[in-house]
Amino acid sequence: MAIASGFGTGKHGDRAGFASAIVLAVIAVLIGYEAVSRFLSPVPIHFGEAIPIAVVGVLVNQASASLLSGGHHGRSHDHGHGHGHAGHAREDEVQKIFASSGVFTVSVFEDGVPPMFRITPATEHSRLDSSAMTVITVRPDGTQRVFAFADRGGYLESKEDIPEPHSLKAIVRMPDREHEVEFEEHEDGHDAPEAATRDRNTRSAYIHVLADAVVSVLAIIGLVLARMFDWLWMDPLAGVVGALVIANWSYGLMRDTGAILLDMNPDRRMAENVRHAIEDRGDKVVDLHVWRVGPGHMSAVVSVATSKSQRDSRFYHALLDRFKGLSHVTVEVQPAHAVA
Structure with missing residues (x-):
């Protein structure tokens, strides 16, 4: 399979972040070495000069951190990727229906993927049956469309994505009767999963500033205690x-950043959606790898086995082109009998 060797400059920020991490490690070693040296060989401390300088350092670093944070970069290092599949729909996009087989929520799920209908049990004893549930959308102009569902293990998901706009009436057809719900259009600023959009270069600069601030605060605490109680050991x-x-x-x-540079961070949620988009159309995914190539951009390499001779790589490129944030796709198509 031919795989493009270049993916642009998307990882420059991650390279800069990795370099910044190395610099931070060197700084930590130097600070630790100097502190241990002062434990072994105490030196006179000029409190009148050291404390004001440390205070100024805290103020400067606080201002810098405010400029860099932007409301995002000050979060903890690990933003878990194990979100529940049905947990990304906003509360006002979730409709609840009560059927003889239980209580269910119906939502339009579109977090970084083409918008899909999802039906999820809302109570413990609610029973899902993909063959007995369909959704019929009714547009303001009267056009209708029927959506069949596939069982994703714990919830049902429509086999086809929902065309724009998403302001529509949906008739949920269940074994007991039909249930009518309505959805309104919402502006969604999350074009790609957060893991794919984080800028490690900005984050590394933010961590640098935080590191300086922490050192300054600790220096102030150590200097004040050393001056008040003559605890000279507090400074080191x-x-x-x-x-x-x-x-x-x-x-x-x-x-x-190292995991990104070594392509060790596959996006499992995007990979799952890519697999479903292909296999729900009767084909088989033989091999699939999805990974991050830059802020807001992911790449996918997929090998597909199909029994439909009219489907070539262009068909799958068009199919996957609807996934937000999936910027580079390499597809290999082979006959189904070749991998049987």
Whole structure:
């Protein structure tokens, strides 16, 4: 299978982040070395000069952190990827229906993927049956469309995505009767999963600023205690603690950016949706790999076995082109009998 060797400059930010992580590690080592040296060989401390300088450092770093945070980069290192599949629909997009087989929620799910209908049990004893449930959409102009469902293990998902616009009336046909719900159009600023859009370069700069701020705060605490109680050992102790904190941040940043540079962070949710989009149309995914190539951009390499001779790579490119954030796709198509 031919795989393109170049994916643009999307990982430059991650390379810069990895380099920043190394610099942070070096800084942690130097601070730790200096602190231990002062434990072994105490030196005179000029409190009148050191404390004001440390205070100014905290103020400057606080201002810098505010500029860099943008409401996103100050979060913890690990934004878990194990979100529940049905947990991304907003509360006002979820409709509840009561049927003889139980209580269910019906939602339009579109978090980084083509919008799909999802039907999820709302109570423990609600029973799902993909063959007995369909949704009929009714547009304002009177046009209708029928959506069949596939069982995803714990919830049902429509086999086809919902065309724009998403302001529509939906008739949920269940074994007991038909249930009518309505959905309104919403602006959605999340064009790609958050894991794919985070800028590690900005994050590394933010961590640098936080590291400086932490060291300054610890220095102030150590200097004040040393001056008040003559605890000269507090100053090097604050340095050791600061070195450990910075080393921990450095490790987290190095781990995250290193995984991206080595293509070790597959996006399982996007891979699952790509697989379903292909296999729901009667084909088989032989091999699939989805990974992040830059902020807001992912790449996919997929090998498909099909018994339909009219389907070539262009068919699957068009199929996957609707996935938000999937910027580069490589497809190999082979006859189904070749992999039987």
